[in-house]
Amino acid sequence: MTEAAANVQPIASTETAVPKPDTPGRLEISREHGLRLLHEMLRIRRFEEKCAELYSAGKIRGFLHLYIGEEAVAVGAMQALGREDAVVATYREHGHALARGVAVDRLMAEMYGKHQGCSRGRGGSMHVFDAQARFYGGNAIVGGGLPIAVGLALADKMQQRPRVTACFFGDGAVAEGEFHESLNLASLWKLPVLFLCENNLYAMGTRLERAQSQTDLAAKARSYLMPAEPVDGMDVLAVEAATKRAADAVRRGEGPAFLEFRTYRFRAHSMFDAELYRDKSEVEIWKQRDPITTFTSQLKERGMATDGILYALNMSVADEIDVAVQFAEAGTWEPVDDLLKDVYTPAEGRPSGSYGAA
């Protein structure tokens, strides 16, 4: 531990940075809901494990950023959103896409770059879009999604729609100017944005205290006069509860809210990362708080899951991922003739020259 790190509150060191487990039973849930949360986390985990495999096999190329370890954040937070709400995410967004309801087969096809992908294969891993799910990317410019979320929320407010725009970003984005500009504007105009910061302690390879003069990220958000709190991002129920509270307030028109989910990325930043910036022991400590294993134990303790149920769940997820891979494999490449298509909106989508008539 460095001296600087020792002064940091409340994320003081590797040890204290590991969130303490919640007391089982603190938050009441139904068995069905508990199993659904676990199922959703498992889908993300298995999907990404498969992606890593497919990357090694050369089926997926480019940059691939895995979310493994952070599943509780996407799954918990999405429980607070309805179909009409919008999601803006980052380049580490497979988890958000799946939790939001983007079809797993179309997502896998996108990973391949196939025409059947949710972005027609044009975006790949970092640029998942889905109009039906109101999923507005997949933004690979750190901080770049925040202003868009502000604008989506502005449109809702101006059209008197009681919607929420959930904007996911990492601790790295908090150092960007767009973070500060966006929180300021959203608060100034009381816009319905849910700023959801996934603090996994590393902006690529730069640890929080090496990038931030103030490591209490919620304090920054509070300075823009919005409610802000840190949340144990390894606990799906804590994430869900906090996000629901915040989303309700945002939906009531109280302006934006900020949540800092303290979480951890188990895998490398991307497939090219040798992880020179952190000790393996730190990763191992965080893995003890794996959101899937801890939640599985909780469900068992609560009597909501048995080994048999868990086995069946795992099998169904594995099957679903297999089917998605088959779908992607069977997919086709977009014809090269369509390369220029949709640089601009095609003529049929344009108004028929009503100018000149006035």
Place this chain on the structure above:
Amino acid sequence: MGTTTYREAVRTALTEALVKDPRVFLMGEDVGKYGGSYAVSKGLLAEFGPERIRDTPLSESTFVGAGIGAALGGMRPIVEVMTVNFSLLALDQIVNNAATIRHMSGGQFSIPLVIRMATGAGRQLAAQHAHSLEGWYAHIPGIRIVAPATLEDARGMLWTALEDPDPVLIFEHQTLYNMEGPLADEAGAVDIDHAAIRRPGKDLSLITYGGTLGKTLQAAETLASEGIDAEVIDLRTLRPLDMATILDSVKKTHRAVIVDEGWKSGSLSAEIVARLVEHAFYELDAPLARVCSAEVPIPYPKHLEDAALPQPPAIVAAAREVVGRRG
């Protein structure tokens, strides 16, 4: 037919858009209470209220990005950026988002956003308020770039830009705002697809746009007095370029000079030269020529600013050279 200024023509266009379409709103720095840094939006706050005339904090990246988001959310935002130099703070949103999202999402989302900004030099505002970077933006696929140089276009391009489902950047040359002249009472929306022949001629083509159109027309008059009949093309739209109009003209005149307040290196003028070489090489009777800004940051003192910019005498000299007459 009444008399109006370029500034009033833009304001009339804004007013018309705000009246016609409830999804339209204007946001930017000092567009409301201040009335716009070039007084374009003066009076609009009183007329349309703070919901639709939105003063923003000084945060170009975020209010331009918010324009993108609002467009995605069903609005028709008009974002005013005070000047092109400031728009560099919003380059991330314009280049990485506005220009890419349609293609990158496989055509799922269009971004019907209009961004207006002042451009160009001539008012002694020095090197951070006076550059002509519209040609630079014209490099980017996915956005459309227009430059109204006349009262009709100042009045008419905005509505057409708002009807466009994709992002349109409108560059208003800062020396034009006070330009005064007649404008038909029934003036309205105009096309933003085609270049315009502002002066027909047969001896050479002078190709320009925006702030240098007036200077080029002036040069054409001088040339006419010398018996050189110049055709003046106003590009109007810098992306996509209306090459058909340019090529038709050059095939007629066989000579061309490009006048552009941008710098020469890696520029719009370079692009036009390249396309003429590609598509009309055997039509040319003389080397192509360019009159552009000197390759310096635009300086403050008047004599240096004037020296840095394309001026009618330089246009005349280039034209004479191209038609083979020395002054």
